[in-house]
Amino acid sequence: MRVINFNAGPAGLPLPALEQARDELLDFHGTGMSVMEHSHRGKDYEGVHDEAVALLTELLGIPDTHQVLFLTGGASQQFAQVPMNFLTPGASADYLMTGVWSEKALDEAKFYGSPRIAATTLQADKRYQRVPKQSELQLDPQAAYVHLTSNNTIFGSQWHTFPDVGRVPLVADMSSDFLWKPTDVSRFALIYAGAQKNLGPSGVTLILAAKDFIAKGRKDIPRYFRYSTHAENNSLYNTPPTLAIYLVRNVLQWVKGLGGLPALEQRNREKADTLYGAIDRNPGFYRAPVERESRSVMNVVFHLPTEELDAAFVAQAKAAGMVGLKGHRTAGGIRVSQYNAVSPQDVKTLTSFMDHFVKMHG
Template sequence: MRVINFNAGPAGLPQPALERAREELLDFQGTGMSIMEHSHRGKDYEAVHDEAISLLTGLLGIPATHQVLFLQGGASQQFAQIPMNFLTPEKSADFLMTGVWSEKALDEAKYYGKPRIAATTVMADKRYTRVPKQAELQLDPKAAYVHMTTNNTIYGTQWHTFPEVGGVPLVADMSSDILWKPIDVSRFAFIYAGAQKNIGPSGIVLVVVDKEFMAKGSQNIPKIFRYSTYAENNSLYNTPPTFSIYLCRNVLAWIKSVGGLTQLEKWNREKGETLYAAIDRHPDFYRAPVEKESRSYMNVVFRLPSEALEDTFVAEAKKAGMVGLKGHRSAGGIRVSLYNAVSVENVKTLVSFMDQFVKTRG
């Protein structure tokens, strides 16, 4: 019996995507071998690769001005690779600070240029409870780019309206909320996302980059780190993580089959509203530290009256078939990750458990 998986990442995958992989694992489409054993230069794998790009393009409405890249190294490598390509010692870039991941991106940029904090909502205890308001942004119109993290997995905050940054290229780490709803890709010069939340398994990072912005990338770095290298080779410059891309294809095909991002947004909003309602109706027992207008639909965090009760909550939930509820080690508490593979019914099961837990432990 499969558990209800609330892990923050690597996260659960849609069961139909996994079942498709199981059916094709030993013999992919009558070829007599697994897709993992196919050459990345062969037509059988390339068909999967191109289908994944096509599905993603359709689901996100990616315009012809942008290109999809599949890379390795995860979002953490992108923290360094982006400034490596687009910053020089005399240039600056603006960073909108909303949590640990934006802090890490800022730190990596210091090796290549002059990053500056254009907004931050950090508290005295080094936590973040909201995202910045538009009026709080101190933007440099000459910046090479503005970097943001659209969803904060650790502290449970999310941008619900993307910032206006004038004519400066907007770069976004969407690792934990890409594909949760439709977005206007044309607003961004560069989007990147680790796959292991909403796209597929770990081992791959998705990039959607404006071609004009990409053309500004440095040519004085190794080819392996240039985005143009991957763009010119359809992300097949070197051997990609073929099985991870295959599973991404399966997930993307599932998303299309259930109605695309419009349907996912409906489900995701219902999941978030159902869970936050459960927290809010027991304010003396469950406490959400995030300001309501910044609450994340992907990662819901809350505290109980004591750490001992939190440990009991996690342990009893596991016995009831729900895993991945322990908060990040740096934040504590409870964290419920509501990525696309989590169903509305899964959340209702959790809420029922929460209501009963209050009755017996409150």
């Protein structure tokens, strides 16, 4: 029996995507071997690769100005690879600080240029409870780019309206909320996302980048770390993580089958309304620290009256078949990661448990 998986990542995958992988694991399309055993130069794997790109292009309406890349190394590699390509010594980039991952991205940029904090919502207790307002941004019109983290898995905040950064290229780490709703890709010079939240398994990282931005990348860095190298080779410069990309393809087929991103957004907002509703109707017991306008749809963070009750909540939920609810060690409390594969019924099961837990311990 499968559990209800609220893990922050690697997260649960849609059951149809897993069932398809199970059924094709030993014999992919009658070829007598698994997709992971195929050459990445062969037509059988290339069909999967190209279909994944085509599905992403269709679902997101990716314009011809942008290109899809599949890389490795996760978002952590992108923290370094973005400035490696687009910062030079003495040059500046603006970073909007909203959590731990934006802090890590800033730290990596310091190796290549002079990044600056253009906005931060860090509090005295080292926590973040919201994203910055447009009026709080102190942007440099000469910056090489502006970097933001669209969703904050640890503290549970999210950009619901992306900021206006003028003519400066906008770069976004969308690892934990990519593909949760329609997105205007044309607003971004580069989007990167580790797949292991909404898109697929760990091991592959998605890049959506403007072709003219890629062309501006530095040429005095190793070839493998140039975005242009992978763009020129359709992400097949070296052997890509073929099984992970195959599973991404399966997930994208599932998204299309649901009705695409508009249907997925409706599903995700329903889950968020259900869960935040359970928190808000018990304000004396469940406390959500994030300001309402910045509440994340993907990662819902809250606290119970004591750490002992937090622990009891996690343990009893696990006994009831729900896992992954312990908050990050930085933030404590409870964290519900309700990525795309989590169903509305899964969230309703959790909120029924929450109502019962209040009656027993409130």
